[in-house]
Amino acid sequence: MRSSDRVQNLPPYLFAEIERRVAARRAAGVDIISLGIGDPDLPTPAHVVEALGAGVADAATHQYPSNRGELGFREAVAGYYGRRFGVELDVESEIVPLLGAKEGVAHICMTLLDPGDVCLAADPGYPVYTTGPLLSDAVAVPVPLVARLGFQPDLEAIGRAVLSKARMIFVCYPNNPTGAVIEDDFFTRLVAFARAHDLVVVHDNAYGDITFDGYVAPSFLETPGAREVGVELFSLSKSYNMTGWRAGAIVGNKDVVDAYWRLKTNVDSGMFGAVQRAAVAALDGPQDCVHDMCAIYQRRRDLLVEALGAIGLKATAPKGTIYLWVPVPEGHTSASFTEQVLNQADVIVSPGAAYGPSGEGYVRFSLTVPDARLEEAVHRIAARVRL
Numbered sequence: 001m002r003s004s005d006r007v008q009n010l011p012p013y014l015f016a017e018i019e020r021r022v023a024a025r026r027a028a029g030v031d032i033i034s035l036g037i038g039d040p041d042l043p044t045p046a047h048v049v050e051a052l053g054a055g056v057a058d059a060a061t062h063q064y065p066s067n068r069g070e071l072g073f074r075e076a077v078a079g080y081y082g083r084r085f086g087v088e089l090d091v092e093s094e095i096v097p098l099l100g101a102k103e104g105v106a107h108i109c110m111t112l113l114d115p116g117d118v119c120l121a122a123d124p125g126y127p128v129y130t131t132g133p134l135l136s137d138a139v140a141v142p143v144p145l146v147a148r149l150g151f152q153p154d155l156e157a158i159g160r161a162v163l164s165k166a167r168m169i170f171v172c173y174p175n176n177p178t179g180a181v182i183e184d185d186f187f188t189r190l191v192a193f194a195r196a197h198d199l200v201v202v203h204d205n206a207y208g209d210i211t212f213d214g215y216v217a218p219s220f221l222e223t224p225g226a227r228e229v230g231v232e233l234f235s236l237s238k239s240y241n242m243t244g245w246r247a248g249a250i251v252g253n254k255d256v257v258d259a260y261w262r263l264k265t266n267v268d269s270g271m272f273g274a275v276q277r278a279a280v281a282a283l284d285g286p287q288d289c290v291h292d293m294c295a296i297y298q299r300r301r302d303l304l305v306e307a308l309g310a311i312g313l314k315a316t317a318p319k320g321t322i323y324l325w326v327p328v329p330e331g332h333t334s335a336s337f338t339e340q341v342l343n344q345a346d347v348i349v350s351p352g353a354a355y356g357p358s359g360e361g362y363v364r365f366s367l368t369v370p371d372a373r374l375e376e377a378v379h380r381i382a383a384r385v386r387l
């Protein structure tokens with residue numbers, strides 16, 4: 001069998017490779033501590049699980065859902081955006097459910113890009129920002145996130161030739177993998193930039209509620225003019241520990257949302273109705289579960305920053321996400337350090353270069369294991385890896 005050039009040209013998906021290696025070593029009896037993939041270890045809140053159960057028991061959810069989503073789901077997303085960000089969304093035209101933000105990242109490329117078009121992709125960034133364009137026969141151009149600019153892109157440094165072909169830009173704050181957050185007028189500048197160059201901004205808001213130290217992350221859509229130039233990919237995965245449930249939404253510019261919906265009617269048949277009802281329970285229900293979870297991540301963040309610092313690995317405490325973005329010791333590349341940590345300490349971290357060329361020189365640690373495992377991971381690195 002010969003797969004398409006499109007599929008053959010895909011690089012191996014980072015986490016699929018990591019999962020394969022973890023499985024192989026675990027099968028051989030090795031106790032691996034995985035700080036690689038960002039998959040929360042904490043359970044989905046009980047009231048959300050109960051809502052799913054009630055939804056499953058109702059035969060009305062057993063038939064094909066609609067790709068527009070149940071009105072109740074769209075109202076819950078709109079209610080959340082209103083309460084959380086002060087953003088009013090029209091439930092008829094500005095919200096379509098996603099089977100997770102990842103689905104949105106891949107399919108927005110097919111929605112907006114023609115062969116040869118350029119997609120500007122935050123670098124380092126979620127790997128699908130570059131493979132999504134590839135699957136649309138388009139070209140992903142990495143836009144470096146600059147450490148001295150707080151891991152924002154230098155929009156002025158993007159060349160004219162690239163801009164003339166660019167149709168969209170992916171950004172994400174709170175940022176995976178750097179943990180950077182927006183505390184200045186970046187979104188305002190991004191709206192002006194998108195207007196000037198006729199670009200669609202796709203803001204990936206997968207970590208909007210995972211923040212620390214009192215910082216509250218904005219939605220891109222709060223920015224004046226944002227709705228004219230962009231959409232946001234919203235996800236319940238991280239906020240409510242629902243990575244397995246596949247629940248999110250694309251919200252914002254109605255032309256983009258409508259085009260997205262048209263594409264989607266030919267790709268899948270929507271989100272399981274019971275999952276939509278569970279999502280309503282998450283969004284409409286008590287939010288103390290989110291705050292409690294952030295407190296746990298913040299404690300783990302502090303523990304890991306301190307423990308890594310004590311062995312000479314300088315991590316800055318991020319104000320958001322479930323990751324630490326850590327410069328590798330001198331003499332290492334991100335890949336060589338990752339290999340050494342895996343082979344000698346049985347700890348998995350993610351090599352920064354896997355998130356784009358600008359990720360070279362860093363590794364990413366996930367905060368998705370209990371305190372004792374984080375301590376054990378650092379203990380093993382200190383004892384077994386030459387730093």
Ligand SMILES: Cc1ncc(COP(=O)(O)O)c(C=O)c1O
Pocket residue numbers: 038099100101102103105126172176204206234235236237243247248
């Ligand atoms: C930046 C970013 N976007 C999107 C996703 C995918 O989220 P979802 O589970 O909603 O598909 C992730 C998952 O880790 C992510 O880190």
